[in-house]
Amino acid sequence: MxxxxxxxxxxxxxxxxxxxxxxxxxxxxxxxxxxxxxxxxxxxxxxxxxxxxxxxxxxxxxxxxxxxxxxxxxxxxxxAGELREFGLPLDWTLSSGFNRQVLRELATGVPYGTVVGYGDLAARVGQPTAAQAVGVAMGSNPLPVVVPCHRVVESQGGLGGFGGGLETKRALLALEGVLPEPLF
CATH class of the missing domain: 3.30.160.70 (Methylated DNA-protein cysteine methyltransferase domain)
Structure with missing residues (x-):
């Protein structure tokens, strides 16, 4: 053990x-x-x-x-812009409980090129008042990019946080066409 x-x-x-x-x-x-x-x-x-x-x-x-x-x-x-949906087997060992529930919903329910609010994602897992807990789940995501926590944003249009840094989040959202490519 x-x-x-x-x-x-x-x-x-x-x-x-x-x-x-x-x-x-x-x-x-x-x-x-x-x-x-x-x-x-x-x-x-x-x-x-x-x-x-x-x-x-x-x-x-x-x-x-x-x-x-x-x-x-x-x-x-x-x-390379050639894949929109991952088909990899995932090992969920490093997440559990509410965090795992939220991450699984994110992985299957928020497709390429779309975003979801923290509160909306909380409601999808039956906890409509748990937007902050969804933020904690995003911060603990052991599989970023593949389990696309970069697609979770604030309800008022802000990017919210991101464990890889906001520039990384912007780059991933630009790759998926959600945000424009940076000018420089």
């Missing part, structure tokens, strides 16, 4: 891929993609791998094939 009382995963593979928004660390288990981490330079990478080791109870092994080949391919196609 790991520190969370779970049996350890048999394998956790990771790689870093370049994307239109900078380097992304991708990690997968035998169940599917388990983590996407923005701005995956050496320092961020080390902290992310330590968290995965602790949470999953297995030593992450660097490998760009095997479990991650499909994820790298789909994310590359997404950033």
């Amino acid at each position: 790991n520190g969370n009382g779970r049996a350890p995963e048999s394998s956790v593979e990771w790689t870093v891929m370049e994307s239109g928004i900078g380097p992304l660390l991708l990690a997968a288990t035998g169940q599917g993609l388990v983590s996407v981490v923005f701005h995956a330079g050496p320092g961020v990478r080390g902290r992310a791998l330590a968290r995965l080791r602790e949470r999953l109870g297995a030593e992450p092994v660097e490998c760009a094939s095997g479990l991650l080949a499909g994820a790298v391919g789909e994310l590359s196609a997404y950033f």
Whole structure:
């Protein structure tokens, strides 16, 4: 058992891929993609791998094939503007409860090129007064881009927050045609 009382995963593979928004660390288990981490330079990478080791109870092994080949391919196609819906198997191990419920609704119910308000997403999961809790769920999303928390915005038109930074959120929304491309 790991520190969370779970049996350890048999394998956790990771790689870093370049994307239109900078380097992304991708990690997968035998169940599917388990983590996407923005701005995956050496320092961020080390902290992310330590968290995965602790949470999953297995030593992450660097490998760009095997479990991650499909994820790298789909994310590359997404950033090239050729993919609008991910078909990757996802491992939801790193989220639970209300957060997992909200993230699953986001993954299946907010398509490419659209946005949803925090309050609207809360209502979709049966908690219409939980807009702030939806914000917390977005901040804890272990699978950004694939589970598109960048598509969640404030009801009055503001971007809201974003774990990858607002410039990253703007870039993803521009890629999907929701916002205009930056001029410079």
